[in-house]
Amino acid sequence: MKINVRQETESDYTTTADVIIAAYKDVGYSDKKEQFMVERLRKSTAFIPELSLIAEDDHGNSMGHILLTKIRIQNQDQSYEGLALAPVSIMPEYQHQGIGSALIMKSHSIAKGLGYNYIVVLGHEKYYPKFGYELTSKYNISLPIKVAEVNCMVVSLIENGLSGVSGTVVYPKEFFA
Numbered sequence: 001m002k003i004n005v006r007q008e009t010e011s012d013y014t015t016t017a018d019v020i021i022a023a024y025k026d027v028g029y030s031d032k033k034e035q036f037m038v039e040r041l042r043k044s045t046a047f048i049p050e051l052s053l054i055a056e057d058d059h060g061n062s063m064g065h066i067l068l069t070k071i072r073i074q075n076q077d078q079s080y081e082g083l084a085l086a087p088v089s090i091m092p093e094y095q096h097q098g099i100g101s102a103l104i105m106k107s108h109s110i111a112k113g114l115g116y117n118y119i120v121v122l123g124h125e126k127y128y129p130k131f132g133y134e135l136t137s138k139y140n141i142s143l144p145i146k147v148a149e150v151n152c153m154v155v156s157l158i159e160n161g162l163s164g165v166s167g168t169v170v171y172p173k174e175f176f177a
């Protein structure tokens, strides 16, 4: 199956909401409100249109979506601009066919091209390491929410992109309901 990844446009918003709802329908930890978070983030200053991507099949049917938005890692002395990956959503009938991987890898390459150095994710500990994600704890980076350490990960998009970076992730307020 061919996977076409392209930037989302406003005319995709309704379909993207359907994709997100379907993807998280049976996910136990989901609050079933991921589509609203995406709506809030699109209207926020954290939004980067080039990093809201959809994956389509050859007929133009949307199979998945990914969003990366601006965050920073803050410590007492410094603030480091970067990105958070959230959410990534693949329609259940299209899962395990490489679509999530295609969206993640494309988003990495666009993010790097835009000059970002790192991406933070709160996600499955077995899924993200294959894309280079490591535990945030390795870098003394912490998330501002109570979650298992194994699910807090970060990837450097350039060599030594995390060198000297430590602190707490500051999400835009639109991340939270």
Ligand SMILES: CC(C)(COP(=O)(O)OP(=O)(O)OC[C@H]1O[C@@H](n2cnc3c(N)ncnc32)[C@H](O)[C@@H]1OP(=O)(O)O)[C@@H](O)C(=O)NCCC(=O)NCCS
Pocket: 023, 024, 027, 087, 088, 089, 090, 091, 094, 095, 096, 097, 098, 099, 100, 101, 102, 122, 123, 124, 126, 127
């Ligand atoms: C998780 C998700 C994004 C993965 O996308 P996908 O297109 O199904 O995954 P891919 O086909 O690119 O990758 C398949 C690989 O990831 C693994 N994988 C897929 N879903 C996984 C999951 N939920 N947890 C751990 N590993 C997973 C597969 O076992 C496979 O591994 P392999 O390459 O070693 O065989 C997708 O299943 C999804 O949308 N799930 C529901 C929403 C969700 O949980 N989002 C992620 C929140 S962190």
